Amino acid sequence: MKITFSNSIENIEWSRMKDIYHSVGWKNHDEEKIKKVFQSSNAVALAYDEDNIAGFGRALSDGVFNAAIYDVVIDKEYQNKGIGQQIIENLLAQLNDISCVHLVSTSGNEEFYKKAGFRKMKTGMARYLNPSLVFSGRIFAMSYA
DSSP, X not given: OOEEEEOOOTTOOHHHHHHHHHHTTOTTOOHHHHXXXXXXXXXXXXXXXXXXXXXXEEEEEOSSSEEEEEEXXXXXXXXXXXXHHHHHHHHHHHTTTOSEEEEEEOTTOHHHHHHTXXXXXXXXXXXXXSGGGOOOOEEEEEEOO
């Protein structure tokens, strides 16, 4: 298995993206929503095993001070092979000049993000439009200042 990376969403197979979200239990992601969030993102990282998408991540940024990484998702079949760390590294390289990069981790994945240099914040807060979406996520940030 030779993993390659792309920072482009041109010619993306959106149904494959949906399958990857669903493989980790994120069932509310349909192709239109996935396409919208990736088209609205400032940075994307897609991991390929030949022509097959193995995982991805995305980020939003103001281009100067702050950025936030979202949706680092690796297909169940490709997990625990270092692909997630490579996606984080790829996104951080794209956000290299940003003063502070934030992310929200789902519970149980904190150690994964700590390995990439992220640390817990004491002041992170969130508001959810749909109360059923509230989970015990952890907010992490990595400062480049």
